Amino acid sequence: MKEQVVLVARRDPAQQEERFTSSLQELKSLTETAGGEVCKVMIQKRERIHPATYIGEGKLSEIKEEIDESEAEIVVYNDELSPGQLRNISDRLERRVIDRSQLILDIFASRARTKEGKLQVELAQLQYLLPRLAGQGTELSRLGGGIGTRGPGETKLESDRRHIQRRIDDIKRRLQTVVKQRNQYRKRREDNYAFQIAIVGYTNAGKSTFFNKVTDSDSFEEDLLFATLDPLTRQVSLPSGFKALISDTVGFIQDLPTTLIAAFRSTLEEVTEADFIIHMVDASHPDHEEQEKTVGKLLRDLQADHLPTLTVYNKKDLLRDDFIPSTFPSLSVSVHDRIDIKRILDKVEEVLKEEWYEYSLFIPASQGKRLQQFKSGSIVTTIKFHEDREGYALHGYIHPEHPLKNKILQ
Incomplete structure (x- = not known):
C-alpha cells in the first residue's frame, strides 16, 4: 500500500501557466518516484509567500479538512520551506510535512549506489536538516519510515547539533579523499589522452x-x-x-x-x-x-x-x-x-x-603500432595501402591538442 500524499502549491499570478503546470507535474512524478501516491492537489493563487505558514490561514484549514477526510499521511509542498514555516505547518496539520527539496534528497538517498554517492547524499541531507532541528521533536516522533525519512535516520537526527556538525565535518573530510582519488584517476585519463x-x-x-x-x-x-x-x-x-x-x-x-x-x-x-x-x-x-x-x-x-x-x-x-x-x-x-x-x-x-584539425599522412607498414594509434586516436576517413611505397596513406581529423598531432607535423 503506497503512502497517500497531498500536494500543496502556491501559484504566483505573475508566473506563466505552463511553467507552473510543469513544476506541479514534476512534483507529482517526484512523489511517485519516492513511492507515494498523490490523492489530492491543493493550489492557492497568492502574490506573496506567508512568512509564517507559506500559504494563507484559510487555505491551511482547508488542507487540514482534506487530509483528515482522505486520511493522507504526508503533505508535500512545491517549494522550499523555511524552518519556521515547516514547524508551524506541521503543528497545524498534525501530519508529516516535507518540501520539494526534502523530497528530492529522499529520492537521491534511495538511488545512491557508490560510497561517494551515499556520502554526498548524507552531507546534503544533514546540511538541509541542521537549521531545521529546532522544534522537530513532534515531527521526529512521527517518523515511522517512508517518504522523507530515508538516509541519516531517526537516531542521528534526534541527537544534538554538535553531533550533526561533527558528522558533516567527517563526511567532508572523507569526500576530500574521494575527490583526490578521482583527480588521480582523471589525471591518468588525461596522460593517456x-x-x-x-x-x-x-x-x-x-x-x-x-x-x-x-x-x-x-x-x-x-x-x-x-x-x-x-x-x-x-x-x-x-x-x-x-x-x-x-x-x-x-x-x-x-x-x-x-x-x-x-x-x-x-x-x-x-x-x-x-x-x-x-x-x-x-x-x-x-x-x-x-x-x-x-x-x-x-x-x-x-x-x-x-x-x-x-x-x-x-x-x-x-x-x-x-x-x-x-x-x-x-x-x-x-x-x-x-x-x-x-x-x-x-x-x-x-x-x-568541423572542429578538428584535418590531416593527410603516410605511415610505413613496419610502424603497425603508430597506425593503430591513429586509428583509435583520431577519426580516419580514408586509409589506402600503397604496395610500391609499402605503407598506408591516411586522411582524417584529429583533436588540435592531441599529442599525436605533433607526429603529423614532424
Whole structure:
C-alpha cells in the first residue's frame, strides 16, 4: 500500500501557466518516484509567500479538512520551506510535512549506489536538516519510515547539533579523499589522452537507455526521475574506429535545491571535464523547451556551455505532430532504434570533423603500432595501402591538442 500524499502549491499570478503546470507535474512524478501516491492537489493563487505558514490561514484549514477526510499521511509542498514555516505547518496539520527539496534528497538517498554517492547524499541531507532541528521533536516522533525519512535516520537526527556538525565535518573530510582519488584517476585519463563525451539532459530524457545501447552496459534504467545518480563512464567506439570515453550523468531538474547543486558538483564534474556534450531532450514532453533552457542554464553555471554539443531530440516515436528543433546541430531519434543510435554516433563524428584539425599522412607498414594509434586516436576517413611505397596513406581529423598531432607535423 503506497503512502497517500497531498500536494500543496502556491501559484504566483505573475508566473506563466505552463511553467507552473510543469513544476506541479514534476512534483507529482517526484512523489511517485519516492513511492507515494498523490490523492489530492491543493493550489492557492497568492502574490506573496506567508512568512509564517507559506500559504494563507484559510487555505491551511482547508488542507487540514482534506487530509483528515482522505486520511493522507504526508503533505508535500512545491517549494522550499523555511524552518519556521515547516514547524508551524506541521503543528497545524498534525501530519508529516516535507518540501520539494526534502523530497528530492529522499529520492537521491534511495538511488545512491557508490560510497561517494551515499556520502554526498548524507552531507546534503544533514546540511538541509541542521537549521531545521529546532522544534522537530513532534515531527521526529512521527517518523515511522517512508517518504522523507530515508538516509541519516531517526537516531542521528534526534541527537544534538554538535553531533550533526561533527558528522558533516567527517563526511567532508572523507569526500576530500574521494575527490583526490578521482583527480588521480582523471589525471591518468588525461596522460593517456582519452576523449570524453558526457551525456546530459533533463531527468528521464533517455540518457541511460542511450548509454546502455552504445556501451552494452546495464546501468540502472527505469521510467523514473533520477534513475542514474552516480556518474558512470565506459569506452565507446565511434563508426570510424575512434575510441572515446562516454559518461552518463545525473538528470537535471527545475529548481534543484542549492544544497544538492553543491553536493553533486562531482556528479556534474564529468560534464566540465568533457570534450563533447550530447544533450538528450525528451521531445515528447509538453514542456521540453523549458527543460532544454534549464539544462542550458546549468551548463552555463558549470562553465561548460562553450563545449561542442549535439542536441538529440529523443522519443520521436511518441510525437503526434511535426517536430521543429530549436537548436542546431541536432537530430530527432528514438534511442530504442539501432539505426538511430548509429545516426547519433555518425553525427558526433560529423560535428567533430568541423572542429578538428584535418590531416593527410603516410605511415610505413613496419610502424603497425603508430597506425593503430591513429586509428583509435583520431577519426580516419580514408586509409589506402600503397604496395610500391609499402605503407598506408591516411586522411582524417584529429583533436588540435592531441599529442599525436605533433607526429603529423614532424
